[in-house]
Amino acid sequence: xxxxxxxxxxxxxxxxxxxxxxxxxxxxxxxxxxxxxxxxxxxxxxxxxxxxxxxxxxxxxxxxxxxxxxxxxxxxxxxxxxxxxxxxxxxxxxxxxxxxxxxxxxxxxxxxxxxxxxxxxxxxxxxxxxxxxxxxxxxxxxxxxxxxxxxxxxxxxxxxxxxxxxxxxxxxxxxxxxxxxxxxxxxxxxxxxxxxxxxxxxxxxxxxxxxxxxxxxxxxxxxxxxxxxxxxxxxxxxxxxxxxxxxxxxxxxxxxxxxxxxxxxxxxxxxxxxxxxxxxxxxxxxxxxxxxxxxxxxxxxxxxxxxxxxxxxxxxxxxxxxxxxxxxxxxxxxxxxxxxxxxxxxxxxxxxxxxxxxxxxxxxxxxxxxxxxxxxxxxxxxxx
Amino acid sequence: xxxxxxxxxxxxxxxxxxxxxxxxxxxxxxxxxxxxxxxxxxxxxxxxxxxxxxxxxxxxxxxxxxxxxxxxxxxxxxxxxxxxxxxxxxxxxxxxxxxxxxxxxxxxxxxxxxxxxxxxxxxxxxxxxxxxxxxxxxxxxxxxxxxxxxxxxxxxxxxxxxxxxxxxxxxxxxxxxxxxxxxxxxxxxxx
Numbered sequence: 109x110x111x112x113x114x115x116x117x118x119x120x121x122x123x124x125x126x127x128x129x130x131x132x133x134x135x136x137x138x139x140x141x142x143x144x145x146x147x148x149x150x151x152x153x154x155x156x157x158x159x160x161x162x163x164x165x166x167x168x169x170x171x172x173x174x175x176x177x178x179x180x181x182x183x184x185x186x187x188x189x190x191x192x193x194x195x196x197x198x199x200x201x202x203x204x205x206x207x208x209x210x211x212x213x214x215x216x217x218x219x220x221x222x223x224x225x226x227x228x229x230x231x232x233x234x235x236x237x238x239x240x241x242x243x244x245x246x247x248x249x250x251x252x253x254x255x256x257x258x259x260x261x262x263x264x265x266x267x268x269x270x271x272x273x274x275x276x277x278x279x280x281x282x283x284x285x286x287x288x289x290x291x292x293x294x295x296x297x298x299x300x301x302x303x304x305x306x307x308x309x310x311x312x313x314x315x316x317x318x319x320x321x322x323x324x325x326x327x328x329x330x331x332x333x334x335x336x337x338x339x340x341x342x343x344x345x346x347x348x349x350x351x352x353x354x355x356x357x358x359x360x361x362x363x364x365x366x367x368x369x370x371x372x373x374x375x376x377x378x379x380x381x382x383x384x385x386x387x388x389x390x391x392x393x394x395x396x397x398x399x400x401x402x403x404x405x406x407x408x409x410x411x412x413x414x415x416x417x418x419x420x421x422x423x424x425x426x427x428x429x430x431x432x433x434x435x436x437x438x439x440x441x442x443x444x445x446x447x448x449x450x451x452x453x454x455x456x457x458x459x460x461x462x463x464x465x466x467x468x469x470x471x472x473x474x475x476x477x478x479x480x481x482x483x484x485x486x487x488x489x490x491x492x
Numbered sequence: 493x494x495x496x497x498x499x500x501x502x503x504x505x506x507x508x509x510x511x512x513x514x515x516x517x518x519x520x521x522x523x524x525x526x527x528x529x530x531x532x533x534x535x536x537x538x539x540x541x542x543x544x545x546x547x548x549x550x551x552x553x554x555x556x557x558x559x560x561x562x563x564x565x566x567x568x569x570x571x572x573x574x575x576x577x578x579x580x581x582x583x584x585x586x587x588x589x590x591x592x593x594x595x596x597x598x599x600x601x602x603x604x605x606x607x608x609x610x611x612x613x614x615x616x617x618x619x620x621x622x623x624x625x626x627x628x629x630x631x632x633x634x635x636x637x638x639x640x641x642x643x644x645x646x647x648x649x650x651x652x653x654x655x656x657x658x659x660x661x662x663x664x665x666x667x668x669x670x671x672x673x674x675x676x677x678x679x680x681x682x683x
Binding site: 118119120257258259286289290291292293397400401403404407476478479 | 513516517520521526527528529530531555557558559560562
């Protein structure tokens with residue numbers, strides 16, 4: 109049975125499957141990957157859904173090749189995605205840098221598990237947050253979304269493609285095992301109600317078009333292979349023609365633009381959810397599955413008369429530093445809950461005047477942080 | 493806002509995860525409520541410890557806050573190992589439903605309601621296929637707790653199993669509902 113790409117309707121479905129459906133709805137027609145727990149179900153779903161929609165599914169020999177394949181597919185004009193977990197993500201990092209440098213839109217899903225190394229294949233972790241930010245070598249900006257429900261596994265995958273296409277960047281969907289393996293209701297809207305963004309095509313005819321010449325948006329229009337344009341792409345520092353230029357001056361110009369094209373649009377990219385923040389004295393910051401425990405803890409704390417609130421990060425990168433600075437003016441204490449040893453806590457500390465106003469609730473992976481573990485901290489007296 | 497937690501547990505191959513999935517589907521797609529289903533199992537294809545949990549909330553407008561079972565209101569067990577692992581988690585006043593031939597509810601708790609349902613025996617003797625024991629249990633769950641409406645559960649079963657097996661599972665479900673009518677609550681204090 110051939111089903112359409114956008115499976116409009118209501119489902120009770122696994123998070124990983126919702127991610128695959130989000131990709132297809134966004135227009136993804138190429139998936140290359142190497143199955144790995146807990147992301148295998150994304151590859152599995154793609155393996156039978158891609159043929160249904162006329163797309164291509166390839167099981168690659170490893171994750172280096174998977175990442176290279178989706179870059180190639182995207183250069184050919186096809187929206188492309190791969191999905192992995194920590195060990196595979198480590199292998200993809202070099203080519204993620206290549207996608208940044210060549211400005212190739214693509215989506216990389218990392219369903220995080222307990223780590224380092226092969227760690228806890230079947231159990232949850234949130235330890236790849238800094239790896240997502242800085243894992244490839246050099247200075248660059250990255251966009252990473254952290255879904256905290258099955259619905260968001262769909263919605264944020266669509267958004268990841270839109271952001272990738274709009275800014276010509278690799279975008280990371282930083283999921284976790286618990287959300288990937290969670291089964292909940294998913295509503296897929298009618299196709300015409302979905303917002304889909306596609307890369308800007310060349311505005312100049314062949315001969316005049318320069319593949320890396322950008323206007324004020326800092327995002328160059330993209331010619332796909334086979335459309336009649338001469339395009340040269342390289343990981344080396346290059347000029348507007350895409351030709352290697354190995355000078356400090358050319359490097360300054362290129363890398364400054366690559367960084368600024370994200371930083372200057374940070375306000376449009378950054379997303380978060382605010383719960384009970386208006387009068388909050390103590391604010392929990394959480395993302396992914398941990399935000400669900402934090403939400404429960406905040407509601408339980410409110411029931412006890414504690415003025416608690418939640419800032420749920422939807423994008424972990426770029427980091428919402430302005431929002432933290434703003435909250436720091438009127439909030440006593442921040443509680444950062446995450447299944448790692450304080451990767452986002454340290455980011456929060458950077459934007460709060462006193463580090464003792466920031467408390468971490470941390471685990472190493474394997475188990476979720478429970479609502480009670482956060483609630484205990486919310487019930488403690490303020491350090492002020 | 494009503495909030496209920498259901499824990500299913502047994503060993504791999506009994507359809508424990510499918511039971512959780514069908515229950516969650518019935519709640520969230522057909523009963524107009526919200527449900528989250530989580531699962532846990534080992535690397536073995538069959539025989540290892542296996543569990544699934546369903547958290548139900550009356551508010552259909554958003555997902556349940558915390559999706560994992562913390563303190564189940566209802567515990568459905570189909571192996572002795574699962575009984576030992578989960579019986580202490582069951583909320584005081586909670587409901588235990590266990591496979592009468594696979595589980596001896598000892599050490600017993602006196603602060604719960606316990607129901608012995610011979611689900612595997614019913615599946616074997618009346619249908620000739622023990623693999624539908626999990627669906628017999630779903631019938632018992634609906635009959636004894638009302639946590640899901642009878643029609644929603646039936647619809648969720650029919651839409652979750654392969655076409656050739658719809659009738660078989662439908663029959664298993666009906667037998668489970670009947671078993672729930674016949675069973676008597678055993679307050680463990682009497683033992």
